Amino acid sequence: MPLTATDEIIAPAYARNRGVGAFNVVQLEHAEAIVEGAERANLPVILQISENTVRYHGSLAPIGRAALALAEQAAVPVALHLDHAESEDLVHEAVRLGFTSVMFDASALPYALNVAATRAVTDFGHRADVFVEAELGEVGGKDGAHAPGVRTDPQEAREFAEATAVDCLAVAVGSSHAMATRDAVLDFDLIARLRAGTGVPLVLHGSSGVSDADLTRAVAAGMTKVNVSTHLNGIFSATVRRELDRRPGVSDSRKYIAPAREEVAAEVARLLGVLAGAPHPGRAAAAPFTTAVQTDAGPITGAANPAPSTREYS
Known part of the structure; x- marks a missing residue:
């Protein structure tokens, strides 16, 4: 089916108090x-490409156009989202x-500058019929920006949403980017x-945490769009390790990348069911959302992201 507008996925979920999965793309x-x-879950999904991934590939167009092509031939609604862009030029290119x-x-800017810059991007996006997300209250990550006490203030969030006219808002409620453990304590x-x-x-x-x-x-408390990256990267990388251990002489990369792709697809289907409120029947007995993946040598925990970046997301 044709590429789906993000609002056409988000709006119904928001109205029905359902969750939508937004998963980060690192490679094809x-x-x-x-x-x-x-497609296995028969649920809509959002593909995300971050500014970090753009740096990894050297430019947005190749990976972006590949994702667009996949979205356009999908059997379910698929939207394409630029994630965590700090460059207005990159926004314009997307x-x-x-x-x-x-x-x-x-979000790293002082509040007034955050409002002004975000409003400019929102105005640009809306002129192009593009859905715009912003962030208030730093979510943090492994670069040390996260502090346990950081939370988004509801009054400030209301004022920010009104001043910027954003379509959705990323908020700090207790999670942190690039978590390899599942012990985030959310403030419901x-x-x-x-x-x-x-x-x-x-x-x-x-x-992922x-x-x-x-x-x-x-x-149930009110989240709609749920971003996942590190968890899927961990599954992908651990599966590649497992396959290389099993076949140490293999030279054809398809032999170990295809199983990793399959494991990620299965987990995406399962997670989409969790977020929609109906666990995917094909994965109902699978291990819960975790970064631990069993290999022949025992469990591998944590996540490995191939992007050479100092900051990870979700």
Whole structure:
């Protein structure tokens, strides 16, 4: 089917208090696995390409156009989102390429500058019929930006949403980017207050550190878009290691990348079911949302992201 507008996926989920999975693409195989998983679950999905991934590939167009092609031939609704862009030029390029939404991250700026920069991007995006996400209250990550006490203030969030006219808002409620353990402690009361106060769909970043049960609670409390990256990267990398251990003389990369793609597709299907409130029957007995993957040599925990970056997301 044709590429789907992000709003056409987010709006119904927001109205029905359902969650939508947004999964990060690092390489073509990630995008293929995500789309395959969505088709198995028969649920819509959002493909995300971050500014870090753009740096890894050297430019946006090749990986962006590949993701667009996959979205356009998918059997379920697929949207394409630019994730954590700090460059307005990159936002403009994504819109020109045909991305259906962008996240402009000016959260490191002082509040007034964040508002001004975000409003400019929102105005640009809306003129192009593109859905715009922003961030208020730094979510943090392995670069040390995260502090346990950082939370998005509901009153400030309401004022920010009104001043910037953003379509959805990423908020800090207790998760952190690039978590390899599932012990994030979310503030569900804060999520509910943010949803009631802002009037826009909320986005949960750092979801790889959140258990299945708490993902379900977060959606029930008011989260709509749920970003996952590190968890899938961990599964992909651990599967590659397992396959190389099994066949140390293999030289054909397809022999170990194809199983990794399959494992990611299966997990995407399962997670989409969790977020929609109905676990995917084909994965109901699978291990819960975790970064631990069993190999012949025992469990491998944590995640390995092939992108040479100092900051990871979700």
